Amino acid sequence: MVTFYRRLPKFDVVTPRTLDEALGLLKGNHDGEIRLFAGGTDLIPRLKERIVKTPRCLLDLKRIPDLDYVREDGDGGFRIGALASIASVASSPIVRERCSILAQAAGSIASNQIQNRGTVAGNICNAVPSADSAPALVCLDAVVLCASTRGTRKVSIHEFFTGPYKTVLGEDEIVREIQIPGAHAKANGVYIKLSPRSRMDLAVVGVAAMVSQEKGLLKDVRIGLGAVAPTPMRAKKAEAVLKGESSGDELLAKAAKAASEEASPIDDHRASAEYRRMMVEVLVKRALRQCLAS
Ligand SMILES: Cc1cc2nc3c(=O)[nH]c(=O)nc-3n(C[C@H](O)[C@H](O)[C@H](O)COP(=O)(O)OP(=O)(O)OC[C@H]3O[C@@H](n4cnc5c(N)ncnc54)[C@H](O)[C@@H]3O)c2cc1C
Numbered sequence: 001m002v003t004f005y006r007r008l009p010k011f012d013v014v015t016p017r018t019l020d021e022a023l024g025l026l027k028g029n030h031d032g033e034i035r036l037f038a039g040g041t042d043l044i045p046r047l048k049e050r051i052v053k054t055p056r057c058l059l060d061l062k063r064i065p066d067l068d069y070v071r072e073d074g075d076g077g078f079r080i081g082a083l084a085s086i087a088s089v090a091s092s093p094i095v096r097e098r099c100s101i102l103a104q105a106a107g108s109i110a111s112n113q114i115q116n117r118g119t120v121a122g123n124i125c126n127a128v129p130s131a132d133s134a135p136a137l138v139c140l141d142a143v144v145l146c147a148s149t150r151g152t153r154k155v156s157i158h159e160f161f162t163g164p165y166k167t168v169l170g171e172d173e174i175v176r177e178i179q180i181p182g183a184h185a186k187a188n189g190v191y192i193k194l195s196p197r198s199r200m201d202l203a204v205v206g207v208a209a210m211v212s213q214e215k216g217l218l219k220d221v222r223i224g225l226g227a228v229a230p231t232p233m234r235a236k237k238a239e240a241v242l243k244g245e246s247s248g249d250e251l252l253a254k255a256a257k258a259a260s261e262e263a264s265p266i267d268d269h270r271a272s273a274e275y276r277r278m279m280v281e282v283l284v285k286r287a288l289r290q291c292l293a294s
Helices: 021-024 041-050 085-093 092-100 099-106 112-117 120-126 131-138 238-243 249-262 273-293
Strands: 011-016 035-039 057-060 068-070 079-083 143-148 153-155 160-161 174-180 189-194 207-212 217-226
Touching: 011 120, 011 160, 021 035, 021 143, 041 249, 057 217, 068 092, 079 092, 079 120, 085 092, 085 099, 085 112, 085 120, 092 099, 092 174, 099 207, 120 131, 120 174, 131 189, 131 207, 131 217, 153 249, 174 249, 189 273, 217 249, 217 273, 238 249, 249 273
Parallel strands: 011 057, 035 057
Antiparallel strands: 068 079, 079 174, 143 153, 143 174, 189 207, 207 217
16 A cells, blocks of 8 residues: 655744743644644644644744753652653663653654654653553553643643543643652553554554562552553553452453453454454563563
8 A cells, every 4th residue: 555645734833942932822722723743753744644634833842942851850750851752761761760661662662763753742642542652651640741821730641631632731731741750660560562563553552561569469550551442541440450469370361351351442454453352461461470570
């Protein structure tokens, strides 16, 4: 099959140099008149293919210097600025040491070129159900800091996604930062991505798992799923099967089955719903085993 990319439609581009300037430009934005872009790795192809409405103006965030960081906060957690590239998150010593699950997820995205250009904030703002960073972020109870001229609000990652390509963000809001609370930044974690090609492909199923144990019992277990529901999700029923129990093959199998039952995948050109459901079961079991072995 051949894909014919069209030319980009016509629009203006503005390049604010501060966050306040960007927020001022967005004030009163409605009906997609102004669209933000960071790396542009999602938005530009979608504009070319006329999948999104052509805006009057694109607002380029990349020139705002204070948003490109991965830094520790005071309580053992860390913060990812809106312009931190996927590559910088994947290679950050802070992320690798504290939350390898997120480094693995970022490292699984596309190619080096996309990782250098694209951002983790753009990955969640685009809100595709298969976004690779999302299952890890839901396991980590990430918090999204959203800014506008009306003020700044914190949104839990669990409330951030409202459907495929939909979030709670208003048209005048910018995701300024993603915060990872200290409480979860240390548990063993694994991200497994199933895709037909090893790179440059979206996940058919994405599974993130984190396990902590105390006195031989499973204390905190978190399972995040991508590409198997309208939004990235936590497999809460599967987690409940495991919590407080002593790990064993039968228990892991029961939890994996529960995860596959609470997923609500669709059939599409990448895979059938049935296949996705089966692979959730296989991959959740595999991810849990890997967590327990490390
Ligand atoms: C060849 C190719 C392969 C890919 N492979 C993968 C893959 O394996 N896994 C995967 O998950 N993704 C993949 N993607 C998708 C994409 O690269 C990622 O989603 C990337 O993280 C998007 O980041 P960006 O900065 O380029 O976003 P952009 O394209 O700049 O923006 C994406 C959306 O988010 C909005 N946005 C961006 N930043 C902000 C902000 N700070 N505040 C509010 N809104 C914002 C934009 O308005 C736009 O709607 C691929 C894309 C391509 C082209």
